[in-house]
Amino acid sequence: MSILINKSSKVLVQGITGREGAYHAEKMLEYGTQVIAGSTPGKGGQVFSALGKTIPVYNSVSEAKAAHPDLDATIIFVPPAAAADATLEAAHAGIPLIVNIAEGMPVLDMMKVVKELKSLPNVRLIGGNCPGLITPGECKLGIMPASTFKAGRVGMISRSGTLTYEASAMLAAADIGCSTVVGIGGDPMIGTTFIDLLPMFNDDPNTDAVVMIGEIGGADEEQAAEWIAKNMKKPVIAFISGRTAPKGKRMGHAGALIMGNVGTAESKLEAMAKANVPVADTMEEIIVLTKKALGL
Amino acid sequence: MKLHEYQAKELLASYGVPVPAGKIARTPEEAKAIANEYASLTVIKAQVHVGGRGKAGGVKLAKDANDAFEKAQAILGMDIKGLTVKKVLVAKAVDIAKEYYCGLIHDRNVQSFTLMVSKEGGVDIEEVAATNPAAITRFAIDPIKGLRAFEARQIALDAGLEGNLNKIAAMMVGLWNACAGSDATLAEINPLVITTTGEVIAADAKIDIDDNAMYRHPELEAYREVEAEHPLEVEAKAFGFSYVKLDGHIGVIGNGAGLVMTSLDVVSRVGGKAANFLDIGGGAKAEIVYNAVKLVCKDPDVKGILINIFGGITRADEVAKGVIRALEEGILNKPLAMRVAGTAVAEANELLKDKPINIYPTMMEAATAVVKEAAQ
Numbered sequence: 001m002s003i004l005i006n007k008s009s010k011v012l013v014q015g016i017t018g019r020e021g022a023y024h025a026e027k028m029l030e031y032g033t034q035v036i037a038g039s040t041p042g043k044g045g046q047v048f049s050a051l052g053k054t055i056p057v058y059n060s061v062s063e064a065k066a067a068h069p070d071l072d073a074t075i076i077f078v079p080p081a082a083a084a085d086a087t088l089e090a091a092h093a094g095i096p097l098i099v100n101i102a103e104g105m106p107v108l109d110m111m112k113v114v115k116e117l118k119s120l121p122n123v124r125l126i127g128g129n130c131p132g133l134i135t136p137g138e139c140k141l142g143i144m145p146a147s148t149f150k151a152g153r154v155g156m157i158s159r160s161g162t163l164t165y166e167a168s169a170m171l172a173a174a175d176i177g178c179s180t181v182v183g184i185g186g187d188p189m190i191g192t193t194f195i196d197l198l199p200m201f202n203d204d205p206n207t208d209a210v211v212m213i214g215e216i217g218g219a220d221e222e223q224a225a226e227w228i229a230k231n232m233k234k235p236v237i238a239f240i241s242g243r244t245a246p247k248g249k250r251m252g253h254a255g256a257l258i259m260g261n262v263g264t265a266e267s268k269l270e271a272m273a274k275a276n277v278p279v280a281d282t283m284e285e286i287i288v289l290t291k292k293a294l295g296l
Numbered sequence: 297m298k299l300h301e302y303q304a305k306e307l308l309a310s311y312g313v314p315v316p317a318g319k320i321a322r323t324p325e326e327a328k329a330i331a332n333e334y335a336s337l338t339v340i341k342a343q344v345h346v347g348g349r350g351k352a353g354g355v356k357l358a359k360d361a362n363d364a365f366e367k368a369q370a371i372l373g374m375d376i377k378g379l380t381v382k383k384v385l386v387a388k389a390v391d392i393a394k395e396y397y398c399g400l401i402h403d404r405n406v407q408s409f410t411l412m413v414s415k416e417g418g419v420d421i422e423e424v425a426a427t428n429p430a431a432i433t434r435f436a437i438d439p440i441k442g443l444r445a446f447e448a449r450q451i452a453l454d455a456g457l458e459g460n461l462n463k464i465a466a467m468m469v470g471l472w473n474a475c476a477g478s479d480a481t482l483a484e485i486n487p488l489v490i491t492t493t494g495e496v497i498a499a500d501a502k503i504d505i506d507d508n509a510m511y512r513h514p515e516l517e518a519y520r521e522v523e524a525e526h527p528l529e530v531e532a533k534a535f536g537f538s539y540v541k542l543d544g545h546i547g548v549i550g551n552g553a554g555l556v557m558t559s560l561d562v563v564s565r566v567g568g569k570a571a572n573f574l575d576i577g578g579g580a581k582a583e584i585v586y587n588a589v590k591l592v593c594k595d596p597d598v599k600g601i602l603i604n605i606f607g608g609i610t611r612a613d614e615v616a617k618g619v620i621r622a623l624e625e626g627i628l629n630k631p632l633a634m635r636v637a638g639t640a641v642a643e644a645n646e647l648l649k650d651k652p653i654n655i656y657p658t659m660m661e662a663a664t665a666v667v668k669e670a671a672q
Binding site: 080081104105106107108109111112114115116143144145147148158159160161162163164165166169186188189213215216218219220241242243244245246249250251252253254255256260261281282283284 | 402404405407408409422426438439440476479481506508509511512538540542550551552553554555556557558560561562563564565569570573575578606607608609637638639658659660
C-alpha cells in the first residue's frame with residue numbers, strides 16, 4: 001500500500017502528443033500505470049498508441065474528465081510558460097491529484113496557482129520542477145527511472161530528483177523497499193511540501209519509516225521538524241543537501257538559495273536535532289539510519 | 297537578474313512612481329555636464345550590483361558642476377566589494393524631511409509577496425529586522441488581487457508613516473505594479489523620502505527580476521550586463537549548464553542539482569573545496585559531458601576534477617563517451633576521479649576499462665582520491 005497513488009489509479013497525461021509527454025506516457029504504461037487518457041489543445045479526437053494500447057486524446061481536461069469520470073490524477077508535460085495554465089485547467093476540471101514536472105516556471109505564476117488552489121481544497125498539486133511520484137510495483141506518475149525503485153515499507157519525500165533515485169537505489173541494494181516516493185520539486189514555490197505528506201505517511205498502515213531529503217533554501221525542513229516533534233509516530237530520517245553552498249547563490253534549483261539568514265543548512269540541522277530527527281551526514285548514512293530505525 | 301539603481305528607477309518611473317531626476321555618466325566630464333544641466337545640488341552614486349555603496353564611499357554629494365566632476369572622478373574606477381565602478385548616477389539631490397523603507401520580497405512562508413514598511417528608512421533593512429523587528433510592518437499580498445490603495449493606506453498608518461497618505465499609498469501600489477508587471481522577486485524603495493515640501497519620492501531603489509520570467513520581458517533584456525558575470529558562468533549559460541563559480545580548487549560535475557550540491561558537500565567533508573557547481577542536467581548526451589569537462593578544465597583554479605553521475609534518465613555510457621573524448625583530444629589535462637552508477641553503468645565501465653581514468657564505486661571514495669591528488 002501507499003499514499004496518493006496505487007495500482008488502481010487512473011491517469012491522464014496532459015501534453016501527451018508532445019515529445020516528452022509521449023515518451024513518458026509510454027514509460028509509465030510500461031511500468032503498469034493505468035494511463036487511460038491524454039489531452040492536447042487542438043488534438044482532440046486523435047489516439048495515442050503505445051505498447052499495443054490505444055489511448056484517446058481530448059482537447060481539454062474537462063472533455064477527458066467527462067469521458068472518464070474515474071480519472072484520479074494527471075501529469076503535465078508542457079513548457080514552463082504554459083504550466084500554470086495547464087495546472088489550473090486540471091484543477092478546475094476536478095482532477096484531485098496534479099503532477100507538474102515543468103522546470104523554470106516564473107515564481108509569480110506559481111504564487112497565483114497556489115493561491116487559487118486554496119479555494120479548491122480537494123485538489124493536490126505536486127511540483128513544479130519535480131520528478132513526480134511512484135508507488136513501486138504499482139504506479140509510476142513521473143519521469144523517474146523505474147529500475148531504481150523497489151516496493152517496501154519506507155516512505156520518501158525529496159526536493160531533489162537525482163538524490164531520490166540514488167537513495168532509493170541504495171535502499172533497494174540493502175533490500176529495503178519503499179511504499180511511496182514523492183519528489184516534491186526544487187522550486188521556491190511548490191504545491192506540496194514535507195508537512196503535507198508527513199501526516200499521510202504517518203497514517204499509512206504500510207509505511208514504517210520516512211526518509212526526507214531536504215536542501216538549503218526556504219524553511220520547509222524547519223516546519224517539518226516542528227510537525228514531526230509534535231505529531232509523528234514513525235521514525236523519520238533526514239538528509240540535508242548543500243551544507244557547504246555559499247550564501248546568495250542559486251545552486252541549480254531555483255529554490256536552493258540562502259537569502260540572508262533564511263534557508264541555511266545550520267538552521268535546518270538545528271531544527272532536526274531539536275525534533276530528535278537523526279540526520280544522515282552522507283548518502284550512505286541514510287541507509288545505516290534507516291536500517292537502525294527499522295530494527296534491521 | 298539584478299538591476300542597477302538607475303535601471304530600477306527607470307522601471308518604477310514607467311509605473312508612475314516619482315523618482316529624482318538623474319542621468320548616467322561614464323566619465324567625470326559627463327557627470328559635470330549633467331550637474332551643470334540640473335544647476336543644483338546633486339548626488340553622485342556608484343552603479344554596481346552590491347549593497348553598502350554609501351559606506352564604501354561610492355555615494356557623494358556634489359555642490360556644483362566642478363564638484364560633480366571631482367566626485368565622479370573619485371568614484372569611477374573605485375573597487376566596491378570586488379566590483380569596479382564603471383558608471384555613476386548623477387541625480388538631483390532631494391530635501392529630506394523623513395526617510396522610510398518600503399519593500400516587496402518573495403516570502404516563501406506566506407507563499408506570496410510580503411510588503412514590508414518601516415519608519416527606519418535609509419538603512420539596511422536586514423539589520424532593522426535583526427535588531428528591531430517591531431519597527432517593520434508586514435502585509436502578505438494576495439498575488440491574484442494585488443495590492444490595493446486602501447490596503448496600502450492602512451499599512452502606512454499601521455507603520456506610523458507621516459506625510460501625505462494618498463501619495464505614500466500610491467507609491468506602494470506603484471511599487472507593487474512594477475514588481476508584478478516585470479516579474480520581480482525583490483523590489484524595494486529605500487529610502488522612500490518625504491521632502492521638506494511634502495513630496496513623496498523614491499530616492500533609491502533595488503529590483504531583482506525572476507530569470508524564469510525573462511521570456512515575457514524582452515524590454516528588460518537591455519538591462520542585462522554580461523560583463524558583471526564571471527566569464528565561465530557566461531560560457532556555461534551558452535551551453536545551457538547550471539553552473540556556479542566557487543572559490544575552491546576541485547571542479548565538480550554531476551547530474552541533478554541535489555546530487556551536485558551533495559558532491560560539493562562530500563568534497564568539503566574530505567578536506568577539499570569545490571571550484572564550481574556544474575549540473576549537466578537530465579538526459580545529457582556525450583557532447584554535453586564533453587563540453588562540461590572542457591569548461592571546467594579551462595578554469596585555472598581547478599586542480600582536480602570530480603565527476604559524479606547517478607544514471608537515471610542520464611545514461612552512464614553517454615557520460616563515459618564524453619569524458620573519453622575529452623581525454624583523447626588532450627583537453628582533460630587534470631587529475632580526474634569518476635563515480636558512475638545507475639542506468640547503463642555496465643556499458644560505461646566497459647568503455648572506460650582500458651582508459652587511464654580512475655573510477656570509484658562511491659562518491660566519497662572518488663572525492664577522497666581527487667582531493668588527495670589535487671593537493672600534490
